[in-house]
Amino acid sequence: MVRVGIVGGGIVGIALARALTLRQAAEVTVLEKESRVASHQTGHNSGVVHAGVYYAPGTLKAELCRRGRIMVRDLCREKSLPYDEVGKLVVATDESELPALAEIERRARSNDVPDVRRLDDVALLREIEPSVAGVAAVHSPHTAVVDYSAITEAMAQDVREGGGEIRLRSEVTAVVADGPDVRVVSGGREFTFDQLVVCAGLQSDAVAALVGAQRSPRILPFRGEYWTLDRTRTGLVRGMIYPVPDPRFPFLGVHFTRGVYGDVHVGPNAVPALAREGYRWRDVSVRDTWESLVWPGAASLARQHWRMGMSEITGSLFKRLYFDRARRFVPELRMNDLAHRSAAGVRAQAWGADGALLDDFAIERAGQITLVRNAPSPAATSSMAIADYLIQQEHLG
Incomplete structure (x- = not known):
């Protein structure tokens, strides 16, 4: 069986480990430097499950957010985890913001956000949020909230029960691509994998440097x-x-x-x-x-x-x-x-080196190593869809 190493125990890394384990597609080892999964971005956010209102149509963010929302919802139902569709109002507080609000509405409709509505009557806004002030809004009723730490822990349990290994307190300090193998030094031990995927979040460029990948993006x-x-x-x-x-x-x-x-x-x-x-x-x-x-x-x-x-x-x-x-x-x-x-x-x-902030998800391949270089919000919403995308596009397992 193919040996796949995953650097990073946030929600993206754990979702990938779970997807590979459930498919019985690989022998999976997750290397996480902290004492628990979901220690950083995953465990420090407002818990929003985005419906795809904001993202430019045709981008990875738009595609994977749309699919990921359904997958998060279904997992929460399966695991009896909280999932509450409280809905979202994107509010223009004055007329100068109306053109930008129209663009939000256009993107939402292009991205097939379910049941999205444009509201141009203050009374309609206040039917949804009685205390809100604004001249118009876009309403996404299926935007939800969850506990992403609990979701990650539940997926981690699936990994362990499926035979995968999650090694905590295991910081990666060296990576060497050696012929058909990738050798990784972590937690004082050396591991050998056929494929390595780096989902290291805040440390993604630091691990990319260990791999010898290009410096940009940082x-x-x-x-x-x-x-x-x-x-x-x-x-x-x-x-x-x-x-x-x-x-x-x-x-x-x-x-x-x-x-x-x-x-x-x-x-x-x-x-x-x-x-x-x-x-x-x-x-x-x-x-x-x-x-x-x-x-x-x-x-x-x-x-x-x-x-x-x-x-x-x-x-x-x-x-x-x-x-x-x-x-x-x-x-x-x-x-x-x-x-x-x-x-x-x-x-x-x-x-990037030109000073531009990357907007879309960014994934890079270096031989047997796949690097997730940019995965900010809505990465938690999209995590399981990102996992499927990586498996398909990078031929993992």
Whole structure:
């Protein structure tokens, strides 16, 4: 049987391991450097199952998100995991945002988002979200929320029961393609595989360097910070309230999300992190920061987006500014409704040597090694569809 190694125990790596194991297509070993699966991006997000509203038609994101949503829904039903279709409103707060909202509607329809509706009457908006303010919206009723950590743990159990191995506390420190074999040093041991797939998220470019792949794209970490609404005020939000995104950036802006356990999160923003796993301002890696500053695309990125960067940083440092952005959508919101900061997440955003932020999923092949170079949101939604895509396109197993 073909021996397949997978670097990374986030939801994409575990979904791939599960798909191969269920097919009995390979002898699978997952190498994860942390003490549990879903330790980073998978376990630090708002739990949204995206329906495909935002993504440019024809892209991998659009295709795999559409398929992945159904697969996540079906898995949650099979495993009796929470899956709640709370719905999403993408809200234009004034007429200047209407052209961008029209583009969101066009993409949603092109991507066959089910039952999507354009709402041009404030009364219709408030039938869905009674506290919302806006002049128009696009409604996606089948956008859902889940617990991605629980989903990953359930899939990991399937891997183990199917004979696959998930090795925790096993950081990969060397990779050598040696003839027909790939030798991997991890956790003080050497493993030999026929094929290797790197799903390393925040560390994807670092592992790519071990493989000897091209330096670009590099991972630029962005921290997303959340506030949690006071329990007595969660009635302000029934489902999800999102802004119309700025098409220049691969971020969706501060929004409201009711989670599967009844809490309501406000966020995230998008602050450049000072370490790949920099969940707080005090988490600083001199090496990570320096490598970002000297990256060839750094100057171009700074020239294009410094205003956005400063805006996000000040919103992070000053609660009043964060509150003001959120209150545009829910005028009844009060400052003390933002009860406390939730656990932040860090997005692994790939950027090229020209300074461009990659928008679509990016997958690269180097001999027997497949590298997932860019898999930010909606990668969790798309995880099982990404796994099927990798198996088919990369002829795994």
